[in-house]
Amino acid sequence: MARERSPALWLHTQPSVTRKMPVCHRILLLLWLLHFSSVYSDITDGNAEHLKREHSLIKPYQGVGTSPSSQWDFWGSTLVTSQYVRLTPDERSKQGSIWNTVPCYLKDWEMHVQFKVHGSGKKNLHGDGFAIWYTKERLHPGPVFGNQDHFVGLAIFVDTFRNDLQGMDRSFPYISAMVSNGSLPYDHGKDGRSTELGGCSVEVRNKDHDTYLAVRYSKGRLTIMVDVDDRNDWRECIDIGGVRLPTGYYFGSSAATGDLSDNHDIISMKMYQLMVEHTPEEDNQDWTKIEPSVSLLKSPKDNIDDPTGNFRSSPLTGWKVFLLLLCALLGIVVCAVVGAVVFQKRQERNKRFY
Numbered sequence: 001m002a003r004e005r006s007p008a009l010w011l012h013t014q015p016s017v018t019r020k021m022p023v024c025h026r027i028l029l030l031l032w033l034l035h036f037s038s039v040y041s042d043i044t045d046g047n048a049e050h051l052k053r054e055h056s057l058i059k060p061y062q063g064v065g066t067s068p069s070s071q072w073d074f075w076g077s078t079l080v081t082s083q084y085v086r087l088t089p090d091e092r093s094k095q096g097s098i099w100n101t102v103p104c105y106l107k108d109w110e111m112h113v114q115f116k117v118h119g120s121g122k123k124n125l126h127g128d129g130f131a132i133w134y135t136k137e138r139l140h141p142g143p144v145f146g147n148q149d150h151f152v153g154l155a156i157f158v159d160t161f162r163n164d165l166q167g168m169d170r171s172f173p174y175i176s177a178m179v180s181n182g183s184l185p186y187d188h189g190k191d192g193r194s195t196e197l198g199g200c201s202v203e204v205r206n207k208d209h210d211t212y213l214a215v216r217y218s219k220g221r222l223t224i225m226v227d228v229d230d231r232n233d234w235r236e237c238i239d240i241g242g243v244r245l246p247t248g249y250y251f252g253s254s255a256a257t258g259d260l261s262d263n264h265d266i267i268s269m270k271m272y273q274l275m276v277e278h279t280p281e282e283d284n285q286d287w288t289k290i291e292p293s294v295s296l297l298k299s300p301k302d303n304i305d306d307p308t309g310n311f312r313s314s315p316l317t318g319w320k321v322f323l324l325l326l327c328a329l330l331g332i333v334v335c336a337v338v339g340a341v342v343f344q345k346r347q348e349r350n351k352r353f354y
Contacts, residue, residue: 052109054102055251055271061085064098074098075139076146084265087130087146087255090119095146097254098266099138105247107287108218108274113253115213117160117173118206119262126205127161129173130255130264132215138250144186146254152182153249153292156215156224157192160205161260164191171201175213177224177238179245179294197294200237202226205262217245218274242295247287 054071057064060082063071078096079086087096111132119126131145135153142148145157160173176192176199178184184195204211209230216223224238251271255264 050272050275052104052106052271052273055100055104055106057085057098057100057266057269059083059268071101072098073101073139075141084116084267087253087264087266088257088261090121090257090261090263092257092259092261094261095141095254095256096264097139097141097146097252099133099252100250101138103248103250104134104271105287106271106273107247107278107282108276110214110216110218110272110274111251112268112270112272113213113215114267114269115158115204115211116207116265116267117158117204117211117262118265121260121262124162124172125260126262127260128256128258129157129159129161129262130253130266131158132156132213132269133252133254134215134217134245134249135252136249138252143188143256146256147252149185150182151180154179154217154222154243154245155186156213158204158213159191160262161258162191163189164193170199173204174201175199175224175226175237177222177240179222179243179292181292197222197240197243197296198238200226202228202237204228210267216274217243218276219278220244240294244290244293244295246290246292 057072061072061080064074064080064085066073074080074085074097076096077086077088077091077094078098079089080098085098087098088094113132115130117130121127129145131147133147133151133153133155135147135151135155137148137152140148140151144151144155145159147155155178157176157178158173159176162172174191176196178186178192178195178197180195186192187194204226207228207230212227214223214225214227214234216225220243221241222238222243223236225234225236227234229235251269253266253269257264
């Protein structure tokens, strides 16, 4: 997927612009560039050198099937065409899934998912949604967006229908994340609030342009970003540290419809390996034995009483850092201006005595 060139590159090619700027404006521009460079570094540019084809689902889906050499297998209502993989049609009571048959042993990775959710249902009359999985087991149908409950691993839910009529503080569709060691159930009646790590409201249905979701896991940090507004730019949805995921699990996607329905299409799932250095202790650890977990200031069950339904124990995001730096800079500028005015008035007062 093509991306806009870096703001730092734009600045480098426009030296005359910066020379004409006042010093304070240059500082503001530098802070802006630092913020956006952090966003660009958060998501890989899709360099083919790091693309792992054995974990990627790409047109025309030649590796999909039930043969022993197939790298992807599917179940249920899933329909594989040359242009898309339809997990469910726009029909009631359907379930479908597609799963990578090759376990992933990458410690640091990033998955880009191009998807399309569309149907004939009007506002609030569609459902239920789809999920992206990284789990210990695969091809186990169940009630959680077409997959089993009490799963072991990571799930990203794109929930398009509101079940909890009491939770009117958030709009749907809603994207959320959950990590489980098999002991946690997903509560459909509460839209998974009690176990979610964080989330965001994103309008993804019936778009005329491409829609994307990126899941990044590196050095214990889980980041989820979306590109759904046809701006060719990622927007952060979830960013949380303290996440522990093992290697050797499987990637997949599933979807389900109930009394309401939608077409849930997967266009591509592209897996990228992230080149990250680890300590000798981390390299010597058996990553296949890690139990999925999250280190939070409060446990998932405490989230039931959280009116926002989100955890906020993660470090500052790029926007928050940018705003803090901007406020600090404005404070310095104000102090400098006030000091200059006071100094000038004192000088004028002193001149009167001579």
